[in-house]
Amino acid sequence: MEKIPRISWCFDRRNTLASTGLASIEMRVTYARHSKVMATGVRVGRGEWRDGRVVRRSDAVELNRMLERLRSDVLRVIDTMMDEGMIDIMGIHDRMERMKGEGRTFIEWCKERAEVRKYGRAEDSQERYDRFLRWFVGWGKIRYFSDVTDHGVLTMDAALKEKGMTDYSKWNNYHRFLNSFILDAVDAGLLRRNPYKWLHIPRDKESHGLHKYLTRDELHRVERAQMGTESLERVRDLFVFQCYTCLSYHDLAAFDASKLVKVGEGRWTYSGERGKTGKEFTFLLLHPAVTVLEKYGWQLPILSNVKYNEYLKVVAQTAGVDKPITSHWARHTGATVLLNAGVDMETVARILGHSSTKVTRSTYAKLLDDTVVRKMLAAETQLSDSNF
Numbered sequence: 001m002e003k004i005p006r007i008s009w010c011f012d013r014r015n016t017l018a019s020t021g022l023a024s025i026e027m028r029v030t031y032a033r034h035s036k037v038m039a040t041g042v043r044v045g046r047g048e049w050r051d052g053r054v055v056r057r058s059d060a061v062e063l064n065r066m067l068e069r070l071r072s073d074v075l076r077v078i079d080t081m082m083d084e085g086m087i088d089i090m091g092i093h094d095r096m097e098r099m100k101g102e103g104r105t106f107i108e109w110c111k112e113r114a115e116v117r118k119y120g121r122a123e124d125s126q127e128r129y130d131r132f133l134r135w136f137v138g139w140g141k142i143r144y145f146s147d148v149t150d151h152g153v154l155t156m157d158a159a160l161k162e163k164g165m166t167d168y169s170k171w172n173n174y175h176r177f178l179n180s181f182i183l184d185a186v187d188a189g190l191l192r193r194n195p196y197k198w199l200h201i202p203r204d205k206e207s208h209g210l211h212k213y214l215t216r217d218e219l220h221r222v223e224r225a226q227m228g229t230e231s232l233e234r235v236r237d238l239f240v241f242q243c244y245t246c247l248s249y250h251d252l253a254a255f256d257a258s259k260l261v262k263v264g265e266g267r268w269t270y271s272g273e274r275g276k277t278g279k280e281f282t283f284l285l286l287h288p289a290v291t292v293l294e295k296y297g298w299q300l301p302i303l304s305n306v307k308y309n310e311y312l313k314v315v316a317q318t319a320g321v322d323k324p325i326t327s328h329w330a331r332h333t334g335a336t337v338l339l340n341a342g343v344d345m346e347t348v349a350r351i352l353g354h355s356s357t358k359v360t361r362s363t364y365a366k367l368l369d370d371t372v373v374r375k376m377l378a379a380e381t382q383l384s385d386s387n388f
Helices: 060-084 087-102 107-119 123-139 150-162 167-187 216-224 231-245 247-254 286-295 303-317 327-340 345-352 358-363 369-385
Strands: 007-013 022-031 034-043 261-264 268-271 278-286
Touching: 007 060, 022 060, 022 087, 022 303, 034 060, 034 087, 034 123, 034 327, 060 087, 107 167, 123 167, 150 167, 216 327, 231 247, 231 286, 231 303, 231 327, 247 303, 278 327, 278 345, 303 327, 303 358, 327 345, 345 358
Parallel strands: none
Antiparallel strands: 007 022, 022 034, 261 268, 268 278
16 A cells, blocks of 8 residues: 555546647546546646646746645645544545635635625625625535636626626626625735636626727737747737737638739738628738738638637737737727727728628727827817817
8 A cells, every 4th residue: 555645747637638729737646546636727738748847838937836836735735634644635625725725715714804894884885795695605606715716706697697687786796795805815815816807797787898809009019029939929920810800710710811802012802701690791901911821821820719719818918918818809809990090880890791880889889098089189179270
């Protein structure tokens, strides 16, 4: 019989690499002919895991440190169990949760923070905290600190939807309180990240959240940033191409350069039908999009949507853009930039493949701050030159 547990790493245990392009790194603890596999939360692509280390990624150092901290925490739990005279590898996860929360579960942490946050507030405000906690504890799906994940928050949102609640009520009476407790836990060092920073939970009374897009300056940052690896550079280039063509991921994957129509020296147009709706679209290939095509021999380096969106998060971080971008952000970004550059609504609707300008106007007509300033200065000039 083994005298002490043995720790090893597992990669792609569920064989997801071939289908999704990403695979999980897990920790396996073996003792007395039993094994316990624990999730690490780290997923990497082909060629990015070698000899027990994450490699060829801009965040490799950070990920390796995180894995090493996890291994150290497991060893500390095992040492404690050995001192107690009984090793139970199945209980390692619960022991680690107690260590992480300094003996508290996440629910206990919320109760403690609620007492602090309620201090000095009006009675109705205090009751709202109490009402949330009664529901949250009774629901019970987010109990430990390890449960505070994107999936955990989305599961809670789904449970609130089943109650028939509006977006405004869900946010104002439930998500808002959970978010405050998570922020406190992050500040205290008990959690590394806040899922609400990366999730879009609708909160408006009209059930419409703000659409996601990059400003012109943020887009330029992404364009100019040094990615560090060829993989990230390809992902960044695909995103830039999307932004300057307003293509959805489905239409990006179906892009066929042989369908380009030359309309001048170095200028081409592209037409097609949206895979999602069948509506026709047409656009002029702008210079940044042409540059991407030329770089890759007029054949875009397409990868799966899942892997593409995973890597886009890293692209944004590398470019210093604190937004959880996805492939659809490119379509929103392109349309918004065009509208704010003065392209009329009818033309943008044609580029996007919308059936009417009503859809375009309600979804994409956002004026950036610099556009507002520019137009008001122009109006001021006209007023000063008039006879009024």
